[in-house]
Amino acid sequence: MTLLFIGTTELLLIxxxxxxxxxxKKVPELMKGLGKGVKSFKQGMxxxxxxEEQDKEDDGKQKEGEQTQEEEKTGEKE
Numbered sequence: 001m002t003l004l005f006i007g008t009t010e011l012l013l014i015x016x017x018x019x020x021x022x023x024x025k026k027v028p029e030l031m032k033g034l035g036k037g038v039k040s041f042k043q044g045m046x047x048x049x050x051x052e053e054q055d056k057e058d059d060g061k062q063k064e065g066e067q068t069q070e071e072e073k074t075g076e077k078e
Contacts, residue, residue: 006014019027 018030022030
């Protein structure tokens with residue numbers, strides 16, 4: 001597996017250096033913070049889609065409301 005052209009040996013070396021620099025107790029806290037950051041990023045990426053979907057739903061409701069008003073004026077119902 002090539003993840004940005006980093007092999008297994010390089011990943012182990014990076015993990016070892018991180019462990020030496022921050023210590024065993026600090027690493028889980030760092031990973032927890034990283035996880036929260038990734039989660040926040042994903043929510044931010046999905047948020048505009050939710051807003052667009054909301055706008056589409058609002059537009060659909062307006063069109064239904066306009067049809068109902070026209071039906072009331074003409075006295076017809078579906």
